[in-house]
Amino acid sequence: MNYISTRGGVSGIGFSDAVMMGLATDGGLLLPEGIPQLKRDTLEKWRHLPYQELAFEVMKLFATDITEEDLKKIIEKSYSTFSHPEVVPLVKAGKVYILELFYGPTLAFKDVALQFLGNLFEYLLEKKGTSMNILGATSGDTGSAAIHGIKGKKNMSIFILHPHKRVSPIQELQMTTVEDKNVFNLAIEGTFDDCQGIVKKIFNDLEFKERYRLGAVNSINWARVLAQVVYYVWAALKFEGPIRVCVPTGNFGNIFAGYIAKRMTRLIDRLILATNENDILHRFVSKGDYSLGKVIPTISPSMDIQVASNFERYLYYLYGEDPVRVRKAMEEFAKTGKLSFSKEELERVSKDFISGSATQEETLNTIKEFYRETGYILDPHTAVGVKVALELYSEEYPTVCLATAHPAKFPDAVETAIGRKPDTPDSIKALFNKPKRVWVLPSDVERVKEFISQNAI
Numbered sequence: 001m002n003y004i005s006t007r008g009g010v011s012g013i014g015f016s017d018a019v020m021m022g023l024a025t026d027g028g029l030l031l032p033e034g035i036p037q038l039k040r041d042t043l044e045k046w047r048h049l050p051y052q053e054l055a056f057e058v059m060k061l062f063a064t065d066i067t068e069e070d071l072k073k074i075i076e077k078s079y080s081t082f083s084h085p086e087v088v089p090l091v092k093a094g095k096v097y098i099l100e101l102f103y104g105p106t107l108a109f110k111d112v113a114l115q116f117l118g119n120l121f122e123y124l125l126e127k128k129g130t131s132m133n134i135l136g137a138t139s140g141d142t143g144s145a146a147i148h149g150i151k152g153k154k155n156m157s158i159f160i161l162h163p164h165k166r167v168s169p170i171q172e173l174q175m176t177t178v179e180d181k182n183v184f185n186l187a188i189e190g191t192f193d194d195c196q197g198i199v200k201k202i203f204n205d206l207e208f209k210e211r212y213r214l215g216a217v218n219s220i221n222w223a224r225v226l227a228q229v230v231y232y233v234w235a236a237l238k239f240e241g242p243i244r245v246c247v248p249t250g251n252f253g254n255i256f257a258g259y260i261a262k263r264m265t266r267l268i269d270r271l272i273l274a275t276n277e278n279d280i281l282h283r284f285v286s287k288g289d290y291s292l293g294k295v296i297p298t299i300s301p302s303m304d305i306q307v308a309s310n311f312e313r314y315l316y317y318l319y320g321e322d323p324v325r326v327r328k329a330m331e332e333f334a335k336t337g338k339l340s341f342s343k344e345e346l347e348r349v350s351k352d353f354i355s356g357s358a359t360q361e362e363t364l365n366t367i368k369e370f371y372r373e374t375g376y377i378l379d380p381h382t383a384v385g386v387k388v389a390l391e392l393y394s395e396e397y398p399t400v401c402l403a404t405a406h407p408a409k410f411p412d413a414v415e416t417a418i419g420r421k422p423d424t425p426d427s428i429k430a431l432f433n434k435p436k437r438v439w440v441l442p443s444d445v446e447r448v449k450e451f452i453s454q455n456a457i
């Protein structure tokens with residue numbers, strides 16, 4: 001399988017090169033040249049496979065330049081860190097099914113992709129005989145999942161900037177108690193925007209970037225999307241007929257993986273797109289209004305996003321795989337902050353997605369009501385999804401809601417909703433007495449560069 005850029009400037013590269021490239025060199029996003037169509041009897045054969053074996057079957061269609069034996073090993077290793085034997089179990093709660101994606105090391109769904117990406121990077125770097133320094137900024141979730149994906153890996157170091165004293169206590173612990181020598185937590189005396197600004201400036205210094213072989217692990221890496229495709233296929237195979245899957249959405253990464261799975265299997269009727277008050281994607285699906293708003297901070301912070309970095313991938317298909325149109329649309333969006341769509345295009349969108357949004361009050365209310373009715377405690381991100389899934393519920397299809405985080409990661413919101421904190425898993429309790437590895441630095445690009453040059457691999 002070869003890979004192309006949504007903007008037409010890259011083509012004919014293999015899976016390994018696409019993973020190492022991350023963002024396409026022409027500014028676009030990488031996609032496989034074609035989406036494999038799975039036959040009925042193939043899917044039937046996969047129905048009872050354990051998660052790791054299903055992952056192997058799905059991924060090998062896309063990762064054709066890695067030997068089957070090596071791919072198997074990478075997958076085994078990636079999901080051995082999950083604490084549930086089924087990796088991502090499906091449970092029923094009330095009218096809906098919940099796909100629990102939070103049994104990885106940081107208790108959020110990002111582990112599914114980042115455990116895989118860390119092992120894949122290590123494998124590819126070893127093969128090429130080179131090394132890499134990962135650099136990123138985080139407001140919480142992505143950073144800790146990235147650290148747990150990269151820690152202890154050969155030929156790699158990771159530098160993650162977070163705003164000093166401005167991430168949640170659990171997220172802070174999950175990052176700073178990692179003892180591996182290749183992990184550098186930089187607590188910046190400033191805001192998340194300051195952290196992001198510093199990272200951007202460093203990546204723009206091409207000489208520095210090359211000298212220290214800097215790389216990123218952001219949600220546009222194709223390997224992350226691919227790892228997420230697997231659990232949609234997994235969920236669909238638990239049922240006889242087509243299902244609907246509800247996805248609490250931020251960067252459009254998770255739900256785009258669902259779109260690929262829908263096209264591959266034809267076992268998903270519609271993807272239910274759920275947003276919080278940052279609802280640009282809901283406005284797009286429901287009214288064709290894709291216009292930029294201001295970012296509103298909410299109790300589901302990992303979805304507080306306006307410009308969804310993976311949306312361009314869907315545009316590529318919506319525009320009939322025409323890279324020239326994608327390029328023009330992205331230029332227009334950069335200039336005007338909005339895009340418009342034809343009636344015919346919106347009709348096509350409505351065959352892929354239905355959507356809704358939840359205010360913070362509705363989110364808290366959903367946590368409360370769902371707990372009262374089913375005894376199941378939702379985290380605030382998952383609750384946004386469940387609110388929308390119940391609103392759009394149809395008897396015709398089993399509805400699967402993706403649970404993107406464990407409720408214990410957001411104890412305050414849960415307590416506000418149900419009057420008590422969720423039980424703290426032992427894996428989190430164990431962090432409270434561990435020593436911390438963190439460096440507090442001023443919000444200053446030069447100081448961060450100096451730190452990287454002294455510690456880079």
Ligand SMILES: *Cc1c(COP(=O)(O)O)cnc(C)c1O
Pocket residue numbers: 108109110141142219248249250251252253254255302303381382404405
């Ligand atoms: C990142 C994240 C999301 C949003 O996922 P996208 O791929 O950005 O759409 C939702 N919930 C949680 C808990 C997350 O960490």
